[in-house]
Amino acid sequence: MNTEVKSFYRVYRPKSFGEVVGQDFITKTLSNQIMAGKIGHAYLFCGTRGTGKTSVAKIMANAVNCENFHDGKVCGKCAWCQSTNKSMDIFEIDAASNNGVDAVRDLIESVKYPPVVGKYKVYIIDEVHMFSGSAFNALLKTLEEPPAHVIFILATTEPHKLLPTVQSRCLRFNFQNVSLSNLEKVIAGVFKKEKLTADAAAITAIAKEGQGSVRDALSFADTVAAYCGNEPITVEAINRVVGGLDAQIFHDLVQQIAAGDVKTVRATVTKIFNSATSTARILKGTLAAIKDAYVAQPTPRLATALRMFANLEMTLKYATDPHGYFETAALVACGA
Ligand SMILES: [Zn+2]
Structure with a gap:
């Protein structure tokens, strides 16, 4: 049982392609591309929240930089894998809180310089549809002809809001909503590692709350686990958490x-x-x-x-x- 507040979603974020749930087509394709050395320079990850877009983007950023990426896994031994300065080559931008042209100008300026530790600089832009029109225009040219050492991974829950010119410059992957049985597996796995007791019906009830999103399922699991304390997690307990409000x-x-x-x-x-x-x-x-x-x-x-x-x-x-x-x-x- 946790005494400190930490979210299951953060703690149990997948660290390798193999740990990503319910996106087998995507993780296999990306993994094969990297092993074959056929890496694109702009990717577009689409899908509803909590389906793994950002997690896969982070895994990808490491995989392209590992010197011995093999069998879908980073080696853990090369200069990149051992480095504590990965953040010098991996950039995460949240377009939802950063929709201005200035952010894109900074990005374009930094794109010119070669990576510090690895082979590639990877720019992960979350909720990219939130960028303003002028921010997009500024980004377009770089997306069109990115330097060889740069990879863009754009993630969005609303791809229809992107300009066709942006979409056409990217390799697009559509993340699927995660199935109920896969959500059940994730929750059961987390509860096991946390040494929490829950019956099958309770796990199903929590998985249903996720409605296809690992993030939503795990944040509900957080709430239920906190409510239950050291008691076993049951459907009755879940109903009390949801409760008051039926x-x-x-x-x-x-x-x-x-x-x-x-x-x-x-x-x-x-x-x-x-x-x-x-x-x-x-x-x-x-x-x-x-x-x-x-x-x-x-x-x-x-x-x-x-x-x-x-x-x-x-x-x-x-x-x-x-x-x-x-x-x-x-x-x-x-x-x-
Ligand atoms: Zn490595």
């Missing part, structure tokens, strides 16, 4: 929105946000309830609600006041 409250909220009942909607939103549930779970529950209601009886108001809440995901992730944003969306959907 699916019913979201269905109630949607009915109130459908009826345009502003006052009750406000009260329900407050009740939802007063529970200990995460905003991601709140949004998930709300969207599921709207979809159910819409399938049962499609109305323009429900269509508006669906659109409003579907657009909230990124906003809520970074908002300092998720309650306010969520309430506003609910009121707009009400027609208020």
Whole structure:
């Protein structure tokens, strides 16, 4: 049992291609390319959050620099593998927090210089679709003719937002949502290493919460493990974690929105946000309830609600006041 706060997702991030779950086609192709010495200069990794894009990018950055990459694995012995200065050649840029032209200018400036430790400088750009138009324009020329010692790995959850000119310059890999059985294996593996006891039904219940994302499944596993302490992890315990908020409250909220009942909607939103549930779970529950209601009886108001809440995901992730944003969306959907 952990006493310190550390997230399973960070601690158990895969360190080699073989440890990546559910992306066998991608890891095998990349591994073969590296062993054959046929490495591209710009890659585009697409897929929903928590499917392994950044992990694979980091593994790749090491693999291309290892002097004896063999059998899908780095050697652990060469100058690169032994170096403590890898960060001089591997750069991680989060476009979500860095959407300016300045960041790209710095990048373009640094691209010119050869790598310090390894053979390649690798630039991993997360959420690349968040770059502004002018930032992209600045990047295009470098993407078109990168120096031989440079590799770009662009990762995005929203490839449709990228210019076709960017897409066409990259080797594209689509990361699949991770299957339920693979998520179960990951969770079972982590619990075993953490010496936590959980029955099969509990592991399945946690895996389902992940909805195809290793990150979401493991962060829910974190919450459940913290709640259970030294007790075995069971479905009952998971229900108590989720609990207070069963699916019913979201269905109630949607009915109130459908009826345009502003006052009750406000009260329900407050009740939802007063529970200990995460905003991601709140949004998930709300969207599921709207979809159910819409399938049962499609109305323009429900269509508006669906659109409003579907657009909230990124906003809520970074908002300092998720309650306010969520309430506003609910009121707009009400027609208020
Ligand atoms: Zn090596």
